[in-house]
Amino acid sequence: MDRTTRNIFLASLLGLIAVTIGAVVLLGGTSGPPPGTMMVQGVVIGVDSAGLTKVRGFTLRADDGRTLGFDLAALENAVEFPPGHLVEHQGLGSKIRVWYRDAGGTLQAIRLEDAPAGADVAEPAVPPQPAGEIALIAASISAGDAISS
């Protein structure tokens, strides 16, 4: 092929790659859990801060009744969700979601997010699925453990 044809071919190939990457980012970037993490949803009941800006950790009352303490040293989305925003959530009593890792007994928050409105999983034994759980269901389907049921 001549140079012009090749350039058009390359341009369309690059365009396709860009669209594919964009779709992956859109689908997985906003609420996709980091690999190897667990997710819990609940209300912030305490913030451990050393001064106004240095938030070291927080305490969550999870929807399932557990009280969990998280360390923020490994937080990956502090720009999207500044740790100081936890204080606002504590004041408002509005729920957040925490993706975390258990590092030898220390729960390290990796990612923080506002819980979707209406996503109340306070009674996990009740079958009807709130809208907010669809992402979790999709995640477990893609992980392969829900296909047979």
Ligand SMILES: [Zn+2]
């Ligand atoms: Zn918020």
